[in-house]
Amino acid sequence: MSNSISAVFIASEGVPYVKTGGLADVVGALPKALKDIGHDVRIILPKYSKIDTSKYQLERFQDSMGVWMGDGIQEWCAVDVAYLPGDIPVYFIENWKFFDRDGIYNDASNRDFNDNPERYAFFTRAALQLCIDQRWDVDIIHSHDWQTALAPAYLKSWFANEPTLGRAASVFTIHNIQYQGNFPKTRWPYIGLGWENFTSDRFEDHDRINYMKGGIAFADIVNTVSPTYAYETKSTELGMGMSGQLLAKGDAYAGILNGVDYADWNPATDPHLTANYAPGDMSGKAACKKALQEMFGLEVNPDIPLIGVVSRFADQKGLDLYYAAIHQALRDMNVQFVVLGSGDKTLEGYYMALPNQYPGKVGTFIGYDNPKAHLIEAGADFFAMTSRFEPCGLNQMYSLKYGTLPIVRATGGLADTVVQYNESTGEGTGFKYTDNTPAAIANVIGWAVSTYYDRKEHLTAMVERAMQQDFSWIQSAHQYENLYRRAIQIKRG
């Protein structure tokens, strides 16, 4: 093996092409960092019809590719290619039956597509077929979350003796253990892995298929996206049924903290901001706060603390608790809230009603909007993440860079990246709390707000400290490099 590792990322989303959450940020950024330290990375994504093919200059790469699934079914697809900065090739699997629709995983009513098991089984098989057709020299197949969790099993069954992929080791990264890809077993034949793999130590879970469970079992190495979450997922409470499977991996299960792509998330260069800023001259941040207050219909006043949220509306994020805490906080303090997000329809309704209940105090935007997300990072004074669990979380790391102090629950990656404020010394980079209750959230908001009003010198020093934190990808890339080497060792003995 030469020193340079050749890895293929197989994933269901990646920036800038398609994104529903942090997985896309990771898939768009980690390959660049791996390339910077001398490795060779390719990315394979589905070609969703909502991807802007002319903006991203997709070009036809392979006209037609046959992909065998189970039960003797053959699917057909084409393959496009585009390039990320740094000359990283990104291949897109085109099959309109599976990927020509509005929505990535679900429809406009937030209901999962019924054919998700087939969509992602096909995509994963097709991605591996592309490696074979192109005779790439692959050391590592790196798959992500349930959508591509079948890859390790395909490698060890279908392709165990295939000349190109027979030598490839598999790394499976869990970004979120709540979404496991759980389907009725009637869907198993299409997947093509045989009933011998539908067992309780592999893919079977209460007589249903569990993609993630099989991914964990078959991968040479499994990791998740922060050390604390790696630890937490080995417990019954946060393992969500997978703790036994993860414990069985022993030291082939690790935690590596995500990084930040500072090319995208840096207040000094961010094109989405009203004004740029950097430590030493924070006037641009004040301009962003004013713009944010105007955009969200809040009272324009530089002296009222403003707390931002940008989030998927999913149970994981604790936004039901946050909603209750907002009412409590607004009874007791002069503070403003901005919320950007979408997902759960009930929560969307609750948050949409808030600006009328608290005019000038609460601003809501329901939807997905990247420029607004950047402006919130810059214009808010604090950024809240009230997660019930959080594998890593990226927004709190973005917030630090933007001098927007995180208010977070001490869980997963949030616990690993935010340093608790110490009221007697002034140390810290944010505000952490533990209890999953509206009262605890209102309480920590009160702590941050009182620091804003009463301990200005602490706050200013914390902002400066926060902006100096460095979570660039390079450190994590070195850890992935080690992980890859271990996976290759395990695979090749």
Ligand code: ADP
């Ligand atoms: P998760 O992946 O669980 O959603 P992360 O914190 O890892 O959480 O990443 C979320 C990413 O998605 C961040 O880059 C955040 O800015 C972005 N994001 C989430 N919701 C929205 C939204 N409504 N509009 C724009 N960006 C969003």
Ligand code: GLC
């Ligand atoms: C998931 C997690 C989030 C993590 C992201 C990228 O969606 O919920 O915590 O940052 O993946 O790894």
